[in-house]
Amino acid sequence: MAKETIAGLAKRLGISKASVSYALNGQPGVSEVTRRRVLDLAEELDWYPSASARALSRSRAGAVGVVLSADPLLIGTEPYSMALLAGIETVLAEGDMALMLRMVGRDPAQERATYERWAGERKVDGVLVFDHLLDDPRPALLDRLGMPFVLHGAPETGVPPAFSGTTTDHAADAATIVEHLHDAGHRRIAHVSGPHRFVHEEERVRGVRERAAAHGMVVVQYEADYALLAGHDAVMTLLRAREEPVTAVVFGNDLMAMGGLLALRGLGVRCPDDVAIVSWDDSLHCRLASPSVTALSRNPGTQGRVAAGLLLALLDTGLVQAESMPHSELVVRSSTAG
Structure with missing residues (x-):
């Protein structure tokens, strides 16, 4: 059977096409009785208005865009990213908005081209x-394109924001980890971070270093890329160094922590008796590992929901x-409880 049209619904109900459109799109201009009649008939016929037609009527695309500049294989295995996207999708679904996701690898030109294409075609x-x-060119680009945006995970600065976003107190997270390791007796630790080109990693590195220095602790810094193999290689390098060995390693995410555990196992090093491990992200990986891994619970699902809510509010009101x-909580498990 051919799909019913708005004109067909109007004819069945004996009302105008405009009244049907107003009722279906939740717009004023019809009585509640008429709105109910239209919606009941649409439900009876299992009929939904065309998404493109609704978008045109509202002068909106009805979609929100996300461009991920990372290896798609890494994103697909990283619980943080998956939980973040799930939180975003939850809010967008409630607002009847679609999520347009693009994974463009590590080429910044591809991310820029995606934004330009979306803006030109009014896709989102x-x-x-x-x-x-650091020196992020994207806010200026998006402003030039007239593309509303929300930046997720910027550090807290204490000044009014130039654009909408979620902020995180990375220094507080760093202090939580370092205090736990200090209380457990560690005095020489390693910090395997993500890429330093990210502002949040710069803030984490600074936070770990400053809180450790306040306790007279030594921090050995290692820059990696969030992948399982990167965590493995970091531990191999750190433990084979001729310098005094570290007694604890802080990893920038759970995948690197799992790689570190595998390296310790291969070297015959006991965790936590010889080397303790902490992950900056908690996940099922950390709970099921042997030994289970102490980790920061940062609730990425909630973060995704808040970020998406800010963007929808920005679209509706223009308010920056x-x-x-919320501050992260450290979930202490076997990897530091020796």
């Missing part, structure tokens, strides 16, 4: 931006606002 109403960069994420 706004975008969520992740991994704030920042929302601080």
